[in-house]
Every structure is written in structure tokens, then in C-alpha cells.
Amino acid sequence: MSIVAKAIAQSDRADRFLGSSELTQLQDFFSNSSARISAAQKLAANQQKIVDEGSKQFWSQCPNTPSNSGDKQKTALCQRDQGWYIRLVTYCVLAGNSKPLEDIGLDGMRDMYVSLNVPLTNLKTAMRCLKQSAMGVLSSEEASLAGPYFDQLIRAF
């Protein structure tokens, strides 16, 4: 559900047209549309690079972790998931809220990684490194749009 759908659903529940705070919120959302699009495009185009650099940072801070154990499959899975999280962040940037990240990637996430025996604290470090690496390919305006979703992702671990 995007920020637009959310504002509409909220108004509908109250049986009214959109209120001034919702209108202002949507006005703000649409006012930086081009930065939203370019942020999403840059993250998409640089996904591999962001993951590679993020992983290097991660392994230097946290060498004793499944993705750095020499098991290629584990490395690939860990990096695949990081790529997926970048994709979910782009959805959030375009939707104007964190629903895509929450619904697709956070609901049930802890149970999944616990069952896979992946240490959540290590993943938290990995996501921090991923964010840092991602911020490097974005302008400051784009980074201000995408950053909060990476922060939410980090907090979730």
C-alpha cells in the first residue's frame, strides 16, 4: 500500500474527503518525484556493486560468519538476500512508505533467519554495511529518501 492508497483509505474510513494534513503529505511526496525515480534507478543499476562492497566491509568487521566461511552457497544466498533488500528499499522509495519492506521482507524475517542458523547480530552488521555502500551511489537528496528505509531494515535485525 503506497502513501497515496494509505491517505485514501484513512479518509475513507472517516467518510470524508482528504484532510489538509493528508494533502500536505501527498504534496510533499509528489514534490520530489524525480529524486525518487533516480534513487530507485541508481540502486537498481548498482545492486551488484553495492552488495559486493557492502560484503567486503561486513566481512572485515565480522569475519566469522556463514557467508564468509568458504561455503559458496551460503555466500551466494546471503548476497542474494541483500540484493532483495535493496530492491524492497526501491519499492519503498517509490511508494513513499515502508509497507513494501514490512510486508515482503520483514514480516517473519527473524523466524526465517533463526531457522537458517544465520546470526541476526551479524546480519545487522551486514545491513549497516549495505546501507553505507548504497548511500555512496546516491546524491544527498536521493540518500535522504532511501536512507530511512535502510535504517528501518537495520533496526529490524
Place this chain on the structure above:
Amino acid sequence: MQDTITSLINPADEKGQYLEGGDLDSLKQYLQTGASRVKAAGQIGDSAASIISKTVEKSLLYGDITLPGGNMYPTRRYAACLQDLTYFLRYATYAMLADDASIIDERILNGLKDTYSSLGVPVEPTIQAIEAMKDVVSERVGNEAGQEVGKYLDHIVSGLR
């Protein structure tokens, strides 16, 4: 409900893909028109009561429907008509903002024909009123935004037929 943004993101996620190509272009187009959609939604919300008065004046007020025996008589039914027209305006405004008709299908059209036929609400005058509403809205928000709202009022008309 769906909206343009969600309806583009969900299928992309099903395929595990970023939003790209034609879908990204569609989203870009929508985002570019967003500011004017928000502006029109604000204008319509601010003057909804007067849009409805004017709509009734242009379409129903001077016809037989408001006389004894008509479906807008007595006052209780007149008020019900005002309320329904306000619903149509409100949901067409939501749909214009989302650029997606699904909320109209879910909240207005689902069961409307049956309800109207059981209440004896005549379809043709209802459609006349919606057509008049299109003109009134365009007068208030300008032609371009008016057409966008009109697209969704047309959607209601097609659901009534």
C-alpha cells in the same frame, strides 16, 4: 484497494524485479501528474457541498423527480440523493488521486444496481446527474483535472448501465 503505485510494484515483486522499462515510465508519468491531482482533490473536498448543489440544480431540481411521486420526494429521499451524489464525487476523487478505479468498484458499484432497483431509484436521472457533475467539477478544477475526475465518474455511469 489498489492504486497506480501498488499495482505496478506488486507484479514486479512477484517476478523479483526492479521497476523498470514501461512500468517505470508509467509510474514516472503518474508521479509527474501527482501534484495537480492533489491540488484538484483539495479543491473538490473544499467545495463538495456546493458542487453537489450545483449538480442537482443543473440536472434534477426542475424535473418531475422532485415532485410528489418522484424519487426525490419527500425531503428524506432528496437528502438521500444528495448523500449518494456526494459519495460518487468522493470516490471519483479518490480514484482520480490514485489513478485507479478499483476503490469505486469495491465501495460504490458492488451491489449498487441491485440496491437502486430495490429502492426504485431510476438509473437515467442518476446518470444525468453524474454527467452534470462532470461539468460542474471541470468548472471548479479546470479542464485537465476535470477530465481526470470525469474518467472515474464515467466509470460509475458504466457500472450503473
